[in-house]
Amino acid sequence: MSRIFTRLAMVLLALCTGFFQLSAQTVNISGAVTDKATGEALPGVSVTVRGTTSGTSTDSNGKFAFSTTGKGPFTLVVSYLGYATQLREVSASSTGLSFQLETTANTLGQDVVISASRTPERILESPVSIERIGVAAIRDIPAPSFYDALNNIKGVEMSAQSLTFKSVNTRGFNSNGNTRFNQFVDGMDNQAPGLNFSVGNIVGMTELDVENVELLPGASSALYGAGGINGTLLMTSKNPFDYQGASFQFKTGINHVNDGNVSAQPFNQLDVRLAKAWNNKFGIKTAFSFLQARDWYGTDGRNFDRTGRQLKAGDRASDPNYDGVNVYGDEINANLQGVSRQLVAGFAAQQPAAYGAFNSLLAVPGLNYSGIINAINTNPQFAALRPALPQLAPVLGVMYSLNRGTTPSQAISRTGYNEADLVDYNTSSLKTSTALHYKFTNTIQAIAQANWGTGTSVYTGTDRYSLRNFSIGQYKLELRGEDFYLKGYTTQERSGDAYNATLLGTFINEAWKPSSNPTNPTAGWFAQYTLAYSGARAQGLSEEASHAAARGVADQGRLVPGSPAFNLAKEAITKRTIGPANGARFNDKTNLYHYEGMYNFTNAFNKAVEFQVGASYRLYDLRSDGTIFDDLNRKLTIKEYGAFGQLGKKFFEDKLKLTVAGRFDKSQNFEGRFTPRITGVYTVAPNNNIRASYQTGFRNPTTQDQYIDLAVAGGSTRLIGGLPEFIEKYKLNTNRGYLADDYRAYAATAATSPTGVGDLSKLNGKEFTFDSEGLRPERVASFELGYKGLLDKSLLIDLYGYYNTYQDFIGAVELFQKNVTAADPTGLQSPIKYNVPVNIGGDVNTYGGALGLDYLVGKFSFNGNTSYNKIGDLPAGLLNTFNTPEWRFNAGIGAKEIVKHVGFNVQYRWQDEFYWNSTFGSGMVPAFSTVDAQINYRIPSVNSVLKLGGSNIANKYYTTSFGNPAVGAIYYLALTFNP
Incomplete structure (x- = not known):
């Protein structure tokens, strides 16, 4: 890696050398900036030359002065937190300039955005739907962080897996780890290359360093490459030239109020930012954030049927095959009848004569269990059985119950552990960012940037994962000019002490008592359960009482959470890696390397047309030591070009503006x-525009879609890549599996069969065949029509509708492959389960729209938005992961200064119920509503703001996904200095 970046630095230096030779005249610019309403001087206002890095900030008296070079005319950009940006053209040296800024409460729709077309334009004139949160809005948000405030944007939904781990999505197909939505931080893809998706803001930007956030709903591959077919989020940090000085923020508060799991817990966060520039040439900034809190608890104890992929009735006391949603280790199960036959077969092999004699006893009409025991002990006819009685006694009840038909074809599961006993809820997040900027000329600068973050959190994938000391580093070198940029960066993912909580629960059980014991077949947990159950049934106990007695016997001496023995087992298993070591710990050190360049020829064409070209190269270096990918004994890399x-x-x-890309x-x-991509925007009246677009997008199968090889759900299911090599490796082309629905139909008949063998006609001819073309990238074509207009400078309207068509949609099939054994010659009582990514045949259509309103009345600003998303008919075999409510609604009211120095903001959010489908589980997510609110007090004498606020202030607990x-x-209470 160091060699690659050395070469890149040499290229940047060579490119810069030529620029030093350029000659240009010096232009001196000076003036003052005041508040238009009060006439007061405004310190710290940014004054720059548009398209360059030349500029300065006003002093304590609102005055500024700087020099630049180049050929005029120049456009000055004057911007300040909470005020509308002003533009003014100057052609030569200018002194005594005067600027009077208006607060943003009087300037709706004038924000300048870049991401919609990769060129600066007013948000009113954007050719596609775009949302923006600027510095002023970030200061006023009532949510605990700017990232949480994304929830208030129209069309946006979030899946909250924990306090610091949230996935953003737009336009459906949401997931806990969203691979259809891209995030960029200062132009760097924020995805974790091993996990495949953006990790929220656990290692993202610090709030004090955020300059703006721009969100593009829908497809954007034509400009930003693979992924992002549902949306793209671009976060830009403050540079050290325009935002200088020291600032800090301390936030303290509580959560878990009226939580039945734990008493109220502290929430603390410290943010610090330092920035300094010298001679408008060299600038440096560094930002730091540290959060500590107690995470939200996963306590869903409802019973989940993994075969039927749905909730079912019952609990641990009433259902022998109970599998709690947030209970782990109980995913491991066995068929009671199947275990009984294995025990009987083992006895028959060891004692064939005794086995035959006992079978003759069973044929005696009217002889009950007690009578059989009495006959062996007293009847001379059966005296030959007495020497075998010590070996016979353990399985006597099993043989009797099988013979009398009181052993059902019933799945029984091991007793699991609650999530709180297995994961680390002590959430922390530490984020740092440091950047060095050097201006070679007024328009060309070099940037070296390092972002690094680590934290402890909990994440939901196919299982629940405890991300302990997980870290990501992003390191960038960039050369940027008015018309071009050239950059290279790397993302370094380190799993730290992260582990799979489901596997941990399973292996704690196995460490205490194995599920099966090949050297002593009657000592395994399932064998002990079966022996105790059959004995109880043989003696006349009810089925329910027999199950309770059996679990009591099998669980005797079980490791108790919090006990020294439990803690020792937990520590040992979380230190061992997933795979042959039979541990739960990941060992992921996957890296991503990305190189990209772009040149804008617009100025070369005298702005008659806008023309841009760019290219990129990306390399994934997969390194999981066999704990995620199939890379235990080989090196895996993936190269991408664009x-x-x-x-x-x-x-x-x-x-009318038309753009093709x-x-x-x-x-x-x-x-x-x-x-x-084709877009058009037409101005029907000043500040009123109609836009239309046809956009296409695609996403390559993720690194995991291609190369994963991982046991999940306590080892009961294996996730494998969809490449042909994995289909061959697990012989799914020869011993073909059955789709989940077909196997469930068979299993329903097997459950009522006295032999455990169901109606095989349910499976005849239904073996799954993989597509001969293999796994392919997923595509989407999106049509959108929208209107954005400003009426009477007080009402901003944004309305759009969209229609998407997905092709080669990447879904997953759950296959049940026969697992033939001596006790199960059909191979269908305990089949091997695989989850494999495949392309679903047929088109998938989705459609929807959104309406947003912003209205200003005096000091008050009102906002409201609603969004609608719907999926059409589904192709056969597609697991519907649209995972989004049909309707969402947001409304808010705020004022920057309702009375002197006092402002406030209140946001209400509601979403409808919807059905959530994922590899972890499926079920209804109830409708919910929340209210976030804050009131702030500005202290001008010390340039500080005191904010009192809360999220979900009514404290109505809700879930965002199953x-x-x-x-x-x-x-919380927050104090911010120099915001």
Whole structure:
């Protein structure tokens, strides 16, 4: 890696050398900035030359002065937190300039965005739907963090797996780890290359360093490459030239109020940012954030049927095959009848004569269990059985119950452990960011940036994972000019002490008492359960009482959570890696390397047209030591290439702007893909625009879709990659599996069969066959029509509708493969389960729309939005993971200064109930509503703000997705210096 970055630095230096030779005249600019309403001087206002890095900030008296070089005219950009940005053109040296800024409460729709077209434009003129949160809005949000505030944007939903781990999504197909939504931090893809998806803000940006957040709902592959077919989030940090000085924020509060699991817990967060620039040439900034809190508890004890993929009635006391949603280790089960036959077969092999004699006893009519025992002990006819009685006694009840038909074909599961006993709820998040900026000229600068974060959190995938001391580092070198950029960065993912909580529960059980014991067949947990159950049934106990007695016998001496023996077992298992070591710990050190460049020819064409080209190269270096990927004994890498171009031009006196763009991408394991984009925006009246777009997007199968090889659900299911090599490895083309629905139909008949063998006609001819073309990238075509307009400078309306068509949709099939054994010649009582990514045939159509309103009345600002998302008919075999409510609604009211120095903000959010489908579990997510609120007091004398606020202030606990913890209120007090 060091060699690669050394070469990149040499390229950057070579490119810069030529620029030093350019000559340009010096232009001096000075003036003052005041508040238009009060006439007061405004210190700390940013004054820059647009398209360059030249500029400065106003002093304590609101005055500024700086020099720049180049050929005029120049456009000055004057911006300040909470005020509307002003632009003014100057052609030569200018002194005594005067700027009067208005607060943003009077300037709706004037924000400038970049991500929609990769060029600066007013948000009103964007050709596609885009949302923006600027510095002023971030200061006023009532949520605990700017990232949580994304929930209030129209069309956005979040899946909260824990306090610090949240997944953002738009337009459906949400998931706990969202692979259809991209996030970029200062132009760096924020995905964890081993996990495959963005890790929220656990290792993202610190709040004091956020300059703006831009969100593009829908497909954006033509500009941003693979992924992001549902949306793209771009977060930009503050640079050290425009935002200088020291600032800090301390936030303290509580959560878990009225939580039945734990008493109220403290919540503390410290953010610090330092930035300094010298001679408008060299700038440095560093930001730091540290959070500590008690995480939300996963306590869903409802009973889940993994075969039927749905909730079922019963609990541990009433259902022998109970599997709690947030209980782990109980995923391991066995068929009671199958275990009984194994025990009988073992006895028959050891004592064939005694086995035959006992069978003759069973044939005696009217002889009950006690009578059989009495006959062996007293009847001379059966005296030959007495020497074998010590070996016979343990299985006597099993043989009797099988013979009398009182042993049902019933699955029984091991007793699991609650999530709270297995994961680390002591949440922490430490984030750092340091950047060095050097200006070679007023328009060209080099940036070296390092972002690093570590934390402890809980994440939901196919299982629940405790991410202890998980870390990601991102390191970037960039050369940026007015018309180009060239950058390279790497993402370094380290799993730290992260482990699989489901496997941990399973292996704690196994460490105490194995599920089966080959050297002593009657000593395994399932054997002990079966022997005790059959004995109880043989003696006349009811089925329910027999199950209770059997579990009591099998669980005798079980490790108790919190006991020294339990803690020792937990520590040992979490130190061992997943795989042959029979541990629960990940060992992931996957890296991503990305190189990208772009050149904007717009100025070269005298702005007659907008024309941009760019290219990128990416390398994934998978290194999980066999704990995620099939890389225990081999090295795995994935290479990707891409290039794009975009051309835009205005027509009809600049009322109509048309833009066409296209991108070609190639991954080493798949054919190349071309993604076109066409957009148009028409100004029907000043500040009123109609937009239309046709956008396409695609995503390559993720690194896990391609190369995962991992046992989950306590080892009862194996996740494998969809590449042909894995289909061959597990012989799924020869010993073909059955789809889950077909196997369930068979299992329903087996459950009522006295032999445990169901109706095999349910499976005849239904073996699953993989597509001969193999796994392919997923594609989407999106049509959108929208309107955005500003009426009377006080009402901003944003309305859009969309229609998406997905092709080669990447879903997953759950296959049940025969596992033939001596006790199960059909191989269907305990089949091997695989979860395999595949392309689903047929189109998948989704559609929806959203309406947003922002309204200003005096000092008050009102906002409201609603969104609708719907999926059409589904192709056969597709697991519906649309996972989004049809309707969502947000409303808010705020004022920057309702009375002197006092402002407030209140946000209400509601979403409808919906059905959630995932590899972890499936079920209804109830409708819920929340209210976030804050009131703040500005202290100008010390340039500080005191904020009192809370999220979900009514403290109505809710869940955002199936199997994730319930989220309650967070109440906090924050002090911010120099915001």
